Amino acid sequence: MKTEGGSDTAKQHAGERAADAVEDGTVVGLGTGSTAAYAIEAIGQAVADGLDVRAIPTSFQSRQLALEYDIPLTTLDAVDGVDLAIDGADQVVDDPESAAHGALIKGGGGAHAREKLVDAAADRFLVVADPSKLTTDLDRSVPLEVLPDAHTVVTERVRALDGEPTLRDAEHKDGPVVTDNGNLLLDCEFGTIADPDALATTLASIPGVVEHGLFVGLADVTYIGTADGVDVRTY
Secondary structure (H helix, E strand, O other), X not given: OOOOOOOHXXXXXXXXXXXXXXXXXXXXXXXXXXXXXXXXXXXXXXXXXXXXXXXEEOOHHHHHHHHHOOOOEOOHHHOOOEEEEEEOOOEEXXXXXXXXXXXXXXXXXXXXXXXXXXXXXXXXXXXXXXXXXXEOOOOOOEEXXXXXXXXXXXXXXXXXXXXXXXXXXXXXXXXXXXXXXXXXXXXXXXXXXXXHHHHHHHHHOOXXXXXXXXXXXXXXXXXXXXXXXXEEEEO
């Protein structure tokens, strides 16, 4: 359930702007998705020019890109901390008057469990997006990564919350999508989410849920790429 929309130019502007924040000697988390890929490419070019960084990929995809660009890799348990993480989003609340301003839905690429782990560990979490991802209210389906043995139980719990869960099917093989962690994905429709923070707490309490795709109170800044440059939102 990858999200579509947004020009490559806008995504590139956002990714490159975030990459400019990566300084010599930092540990950086590498997100997943088409916009984050532009940031990884820009970091790779800086590494080729002498930038000294260590990177923590959040998925097989971001790891492969980092290796392609010769970015030195490490792991969370091998470092003292993460200086910043750069990641994309499927939706971003863009309403300064809302308590949910800066809240995200992630997980269209199925990597949100590892993404949240790295993004939450970072001193600064930089979101990269194009204007098609902005919204006044979150209303996309919320991905849940669930243990394989738990998907029927989690399905029942989500329905009890007036949600409609759908097991995500693979596109090029029979059967469901399996995450990098060996788990399944439920895409859960809740309609317009009035209180993302409350829903995030409820979903996290369901046994068998490894991680949900609501990222509330984590983002420090969003770089929104446009055809002409980058708009910035800070939280």
